[in-house]
Amino acid sequence: MTDSTLQSKKIVAGAQALAQTDDTEGMSYLESLPKRLVTLYLPLFVILIVLLFPFYWMALTSIKPDEQLIDMNTYNPFWVVHPTLKHISKLLFETEYPRWLWNTMYVAVGATTLSIIASVLAAYAIVRLRFKGADAVGVLIFFAYLVPPSILFIPLASVIQAYGLFDSPLSLILVYPTLLIPFSTWLLMGYFKTIPYELEECALIDGASRWQILVKIILPLAVPGLISAFIFSFTLCWNEFIYALTFLQSTPNKTVPVAIVNEFVDGDVYKWGSLMAGALVGSLPLVILYAFFVEHYVSAMTGAVKE
Amino acid sequence: MTTVQTSMPPQAAATVEAQPLWERLRTSRNVLALWFMLPAAAFLILFLAYPLGLGIWMSFTDERIGRAGIFVGLENYEWLWDDAIFWLSVFNTLLYTLVASAIKFAIGLYLALLLNRHMPFKAMIRAVVLIPFIVPTVLSAIAFWWIYDAQFSIISWSLIKLGLIHQNIDFLGSENWARGSVIFANIWRGVPFVAITLLAGLQTVSPSLYEAATLDGATDWQRFRYITYPLLTPIIAVVMTFSVLFTFTDFQLVWALTRGGPVNATHLMATLSYQRGIISGRLGEGAAIATAMIPFLLAAIAISWFGMQRRKWQQGSDND
Numbered sequence: 082m083t084d085s086t087l088q089s090k091k092i093v094a095g096a097q098a099l100a101q102t103d104d105t106e107g108m109s110y111l112e113s114l115p116k117r118l119v120t121l122y123l124p125l126f127v128i129l130i131v132l133l134f135p136f137y138w139m140a141l142t143s144i145k146p147d148e149q150l151i152d153m154n155t156y157n158p159f160w161v162v163h164p165t166l167k168h169i170s171k172l173l174f175e176t177e178y179p180r181w182l183w184n185t186m187y188v189a190v191g192a193t194t195l196s197i198i199a200s201v202l203a204a205y206a207i208v209r210l211r212f213k214g215a216d217a218v219g220v221l222i223f224f225a226y227l228v229p230p231s232i233l234f235i236p237l238a239s240v241i242q243a244y245g246l247f248d249s250p251l252s253l254i255l256v257y258p259t260l261l262i263p264f265s266t267w268l269l270m271g272y273f274k275t276i277p278y279e280l281e282e283c284a285l286i287d288g289a290s291r292w293q294i295l296v297k298i299i300l301p302l303a304v305p306g307l308i309s310a311f312i313f314s315f316t317l318c319w320n321e322f323i324y325a326l327t328f329l330q331s332t333p334n335k336t337v338p339v340a341i342v343n344e345f346v347d348g349d350v351y352k353w354g355s356l357m358a359g360a361l362v363g364s365l366p367l368v369i370l371y372a373f374f375v376e377h378y379v380s381a382m383t384g385a386v387k388e
Numbered sequence: 389m390t391t392v393q394t395s396m397p398p399q400a401a402a403t404v405e406a407q408p409l410w411e412r413l414r415t416s417r418n419v420l421a422l423w424f425m426l427p428a429a430a431f432l433i434l435f436l437a438y439p440l441g442l443g444i445w446m447s448f449t450d451e452r453i454g455r456a457g458i459f460v461g462l463e464n465y466e467w468l469w470d471d472a473i474f475w476l477s478v479f480n481t482l483l484y485t486l487v488a489s490a491i492k493f494a495i496g497l498y499l500a501l502l503l504n505r506h507m508p509f510k511a512m513i514r515a516v517v518l519i520p521f522i523v524p525t526v527l528s529a530i531a532f533w534w535i536y537d538a539q540f541s542i543i544s545w546s547l548i549k550l551g552l553i554h555q556n557i558d559f560l561g562s563e564n565w566a567r568g569s570v571i572f573a574n575i576w577r578g579v580p581f582v583a584i585t586l587l588a589g590l591q592t593v594s595p596s597l598y599e600a601a602t603l604d605g606a607t608d609w610q611r612f613r614y615i616t617y618p619l620l621t622p623i624i625a626v627v628m629t630f631s632v633l634f635t636f637t638d639f640q641l642v643w644a645l646t647r648g649g650p651v652n653a654t655h656l657m658a659t660l661s662y663q664r665g666i667i668s669g670r671l672g673e674g675a676a677i678a679t680a681m682i683p684f685l686l687a688a689i690a691i692s693w694f695g696m697q698r699r700k701w702q703q704g705s706d707n708d
Contacts, residue, residue: 111602121502121505121507122507124498124502125499125502125503125507125513128495128499128502128579129513129516129517131576132516132517132519132520132576132579132580133516133519135520135528135531135532135535135576136519136523136528136531138531138534138535138542139528139531139534142534150540151540153540153545158542158545159542195427195431196431198427199427199428199431200428202424202425202426202427202428203424203425203427203428203429205424206420206421206424206425207425210417210420210421210424211417212417212418212420212421212422213418215421218425222428222432225432225436225437227633227685227689228436228440229633229634229636229637229681229685230637230639231637231638231639231658231661231662231678231681232440232443232637232658232661232678232679232681232682232685233436233439233440233443233678234662234666234678235443235446235661235665235666235671235674235675235678236439236440236442236443236446236675237435237439238666238671239442239446239451239671240434240435240438240439240442255431255435256435258431258435259431259432259435259436262428262431262432263432266428291420316522319524320524320525320526322524322525322526322639322640322643322644323639323640323643323658323662326643326662327662327666337524337527338524338525338526338527338640339526341526341527341530342526342530342643342644353534353537353540356530356534357530357531357534359527359530360527360528360530360531363524363527364522364523364524364527364528367522367523367524368519368522368523371515371518371519371522372515375515375518378518378522379514379518379584379588382581382584382585383584383585383588
């Protein structure tokens with residue numbers, strides 16, 4: 082018994098080792114360790130440090146007591162001696178930060194939902210209904226992606242004013258889809274193209290309407306694409322700044338990025354703790370979301386570029 | 389019986405030829421597609437195409453906040469033509485775009501090549517690399533603002549401790565330092581995007597090509613130059629077009645870090661447009677600055693478009 086289990090264990094271990102080295106390693110066995118150290122690990126380490134340092138600094142500052150922030154000689158600035166939650170609690174209980182977070186969330190969810198619905202319908206029409214001029218419409222939508230907000234915010238401000246939506250988060254929910262629809266439509270077009278026609282033909286023969294085909298066949302098969310579009314759109318909404326800065330005037334209506342820039346900057350030398358806490362708390366929801374959906378996020382980003 | 393039989397075919401023929409209008413509308417693919425396109429089209433026409441046209445129109449008026457404008461022809465543009473600050477912002481925008489895009493491309497490609505190699509914790513490292521791109525630009529700009537602080541900058545502190553400098557660097561207070569600092573922050577945020585998208589392109593290159601080249605005695609550089617680079621060109625063109633466009637029209641990073649200062653040294657066309665259009669209330673002039681960005685954007689798109697076409701022509705047109 083022991084013999085056979087030992088042998089099977091050996092086989093399993095061998096298979097595992099093979100699985101780990103197989104295919105991914107490629108030709109890297111040709112390199113010596115010192116060479117890899119210099120050409121791979123060292124540069125990668127330096128780049129990673131530079132990329133991550135601002136976040137470390139942000140997190141460290143937000144838990145550092147004020148006297149350590151401005152006294153860089155007694156205390157080593159790269160570390161914190163008596164961490165405090167003072168800045169974060171000040172942020173959450175003495176400012177309107179929770180309100181701003183809620184606004185940002187509300188706008189992001191609203192705009193993303195509207196965009197996904199519009200994009201699903203548009204992408205399905207372009208890819209599968211093949212109406213007259215479908216290709217031209219596809220190209221037009223791609224060009225819409227290239228129109229940047231910074232040449233539109235002035236005329237949009239007067240459009241929003243004319244519709245009576247100025248200083249209302251609703252204005253952002255209506256405007257953000259122009260950033261999200263072109264991108265999501267292209268992404269979903271890519272996904273819909275991979276779903277075989279035969280499925281639709283079967284459903285048509287069985288008497289399904291186009292709407293039933295979309296809801297019961299296409300959408301369930303395109304769930305990964307929908308998640309990708311949703312995550313990416315949500316991140317874009319959270320990140321958007323210029324429209325929010327232009328359209329929102331009163332303090333309680335602001336989104337997190339706008340509020341951080343305008344409401345905390347008061348010339349106080351002790352502002353840094355709560356400022357960094359605000360930046361950290363504002364980033365965390367996205368980082369957590371990203372941590373759960375890395376694959377979808379990356380496929381959204383690269384998918385849109387590859388198309 | 390016979391009458392029924394003879395009368396049926398003409399009726400059937402009639403229904404095929406002249407169906408009721410609503411019946412044709414219900415089954416026509418074109419009409420159905422119209423309904424499906426309606427929500428997306430409504431958003432894009434109301435809040436994208438119309439404002440685009442309106443912006444160009446506004447640039448020919450003297451509209452201010454709270455007052456409708458009247459048509460003034462090219463007056464706004466003539467005014468800008470003689471405005472040194474406007475030309476400074478054009479120079480800054482071009483400098484910002486060219487330097488930041490070039491460095492983003494170089495470091496991004498290098499990082500992509502590094503990440504494409506075999507190493508432990510590969511998936512995790514790739515995920516971590518993208519974090520600067522996930523975090524909202526303004527929030528990371530705020531962190532950079534603190535890092536660049538005139539009094540408490542950690543960079544100045546470290547350099548002084550290392551004995552390389554003797555007094556704090558005023559990163560955002562002096563003109564060239566401010567330009568460099570803003571460009572660095574932009575590169576920091578843009579590199580992950582370039583790296584991860586190029587990495588996706590690299591992964592489609594078959595490893596057997598490299599193995600064959602290695603057997604033929606190709607060096608690292610030759611493998612990159614004659615295998616990686618040609619196969620990666622289409623995706624490089626797309627990624628860099630996006631990168632250039634987004635850098636050229638950048639607003640939030642500069643606004644959060646310097647608001648165009650010191651002495652307009654970091655004003656981009658977008659920030660100047662906001663300054664003049666919204667803060668000073670001269671909507672017409674702001675719209676003229678924004679409209680002046682359009683030719684540059686069209687040029688960038690055209691260059692990458694023709695680059696792609698040439699590439700396609702070289703590789704055969706079926707290949708896309």
